[in-house]
Amino acid sequence: MALKETLKQKIEEHRPRTTRLVKEFGKVIIDQVTIDQCIGGARDIRCLVTDISYLDPQEGIRFRGKTIPETFEALPKAAGSDYPTVESFWYFLLTGEVPTQAQVDEVVAEWKVRQEVPQYVFDAIRALPRDSHPMVMLSVGILALQKDSKFAGFYNSGKFNKMTAWEYVYEDAYDLVARIPVIAAFIYNLKYKGDKQLPIDPSADCGANFARMIGQCKEYEDVARMYFILHSDHESGNVSAHTTHLVHSALSDPYYAYSAGLNGLAGPLHGLANQEVLDWTIKFQEKYCKDVEPTKELVTKALWDTLNAGQVVPGYGHAVLRKTDPRYTSQREFCLKTPGLKDDPLFKLVAMIFETAPGVLMEHGKAKNPWPNVDAQSGVIQWYYGLREWDFYTVLFGVGRALGCMANITWDRGLGYAIERPKSVTTPMLEKWAEEG
Numbered sequence: 078m079a080l081k082e083t084l085k086q087k088i089e090e091h092r093p094r095t096t097r098l099v100k101e102f103g104k105v106i107i108d109q110v111t112i113d114q115c116i117g118g119a120r121d122i123r124c125l126v127t128d129i130s131y132l133d134p135q136e137g138i139r140f141r142g143k144t145i146p147e148t149f150e151a152l153p154k155a156a157g158s159d160y161p162t163v164e165s166f167w168y169f170l171l172t173g174e175v176p177t178q179a180q181v182d183e184v185v186a187e188w189k190v191r192q193e194v195p196q197y198v199f200d201a202i203r204a205l206p207r208d209s210h211p212m213v214m215l216s217v218g219i220l221a222l223q224k225d226s227k228f229a230g231f232y233n234s235g236k237f238n239k240m241t242a243w244e245y246v247y248e249d250a251y252d253l254v255a256r257i258p259v260i261a262a263f264i265y266n267l268k269y270k271g272d273k274q275l276p277i278d279p280s281a282d283c284g285a286n287f288a289r290m291i292g293q294c295k296e297y298e299d300v301a302r303m304y305f306i307l308h309s310d311h312e313s314g315n316v317s318a319h320t321t322h323l324v325h326s327a328l329s330d331p332y333y334a335y336s337a338g339l340n341g342l343a344g345p346l347h348g349l350a351n352q353e354v355l356d357w358t359i360k361f362q363e364k365y366c367k368d369v370e371p372t373k374e375l376v377t378k379a380l381w382d383t384l385n386a387g388q389v390v391p392g393y394g395h396a397v398l399r400k401t402d403p404r405y406t407s408q409r410e411f412c413l414k415t416p417g418l419k420d421d422p423l424f425k426l427v428a429m430i431f432e433t434a435p436g437v438l439m440e441h442g443k444a445k446n447p448w449p450n451v452d453a454q455s456g457v458i459q460w461y462y463g464l465r466e467w468d469f470y471t472v473l474f475g476v477g478r479a480l481g482c483m484a485n486i487t488w489d490r491g492l493g494y495a496i497e498r499p500k501s502v503t504t505p506m507l508e509k510w511a512e513e514g
């Protein structure tokens with residue numbers, strides 16, 4: 078069965094479960110809210126629903142019930158590669174089913190039709206000052222696509238219907254995930270390669286095409302596949318996914334919603350951390366290792382300098398995870414099995430930081446999770462392959478994150494989730510409740 082038919086069947090099968098939960102069990106209490114959660118970023122409050130992925134604090138992410146190794150193992154691989162295509166992962170995220178090779182081939186073919194980006198999008202990005210951050214360019218590029226939103230067109234047609242609305246979100250979502258790598262490659266070439274643009278390769282899958290569009294080597298094709306899949310989804314509460322969900326809940330179309338999500342991803346406590354990690358590591362090399370090899374003692378000193386200056390150690394800590402992020406581990410394993418990379422001085426330094434930072438953060442005593450997250454390991458791989466413009470790294474994250482965010486809002490509409498509108502209270506109210514105990 079084709080992707081859309083499979084998805085339709087899944088959504089229709091799922092709807093009665095959601096309806097029953099609301100109608101028969103709507104008042105069952107699943108959490109309570111404390112004052113520190115209210116002030117402290119709603120941490121851990123259970124109030125979002127998604128079946129696309131689940132983040133266990135100890136185990137890390139599961140996509141559609143599968144761990145990262147299980148996901149890579151289960152999905153059909155790109156030709157001649159150990160990694161699945163992004164297209165097969167898109168099918169999997171949307172439907173929860175591992176596609177057959179024939180189903181993957183169908184998605185790959187459809188992806189190619191959808192990935193054509195209108196010229197006005199490139200014009201809008203080109204009109205920005207060249208020294209704009211590439212995340213601004215990406216957000217503008219996605220927002221520019223809004224003009225042709227099929228969901229917005231459906232809403233304005235006067236025939237809007239809640240039961241079929243998801244089909245138009247699906248159309249936009251699919252267009253968006255197919256186009257965002259092309260827009261990202263355009264931004265890369267515009268900003269760092271003197272606007273020498275490389276064409277789409279119509280014979281290539283998403284990962285291979287992205288590698289070719291940014292002038293990368295064959296090996297990088299797997300880096301792109303791995304990177305986009307690993308960064309795709311981290312359940313619903315993180316800033317980029319939650320923002321996308323929130324904005325779409327007002328029936329803003331997927332372009333408005335994901336442009337907003339990208340603006341959240343651009344924060345240093347979220348997706349920008351990958352560029353901050355490289356910045357920190359390279360500055361460490363320049364400051365401490367001009368004439369000497371890095372040592373654990375030097376790394377320890379640099380970490381304390383950062384903490385004593387009131388800054389966070391980028392790439393370490395997490396709001397939910399309490400162990401090393403399996404996305405970190407997966408990328409580290411890629412480094413260890415890649416001959417040149419495993420001996421690369423920067424990778425060795427990142428490995429040394431991994432051995433040192435958790436102990437320092439534990440001694441510092443603030444971070445609830447002293448272990449590395451996805452961003453601590455991702456930049457060194459890009460650096461090794463010559464993609465050294467680290468302000469671009471969050472754009473790569475944004476290309477991957479689109480897969481999860483778009484799968485999520487397609488299901489949001491399929492299940493008819495309501496506009497999000499939590500209730501706020503005032504400080505005197507909190508003080509009164511505090512006194513009352």
Ligand code: AMX
Pocket residue numbers: 315345346347348350384388389390391392393394395396397443444445446450451452
């Ligand atoms: N270095 C120094 N201090 C840290 C820290 C780190 N890596 N991680 C947490 N802390 C501090 C917090 O700033 C906070 O200090 P405060 O009490 O003075 O405000 C205290 O420890 C408690 O924070 P927490 O409950 O452990 O973390 P959180 O849920 O509030 O924040 C996160 C989570 C990721 C923002 C935080 O760990 C951090 O800033 N890490 C560094 C930035 C980073 O790597 N971000 C990327 C995360 C993954 C992603 O989204 N891409």
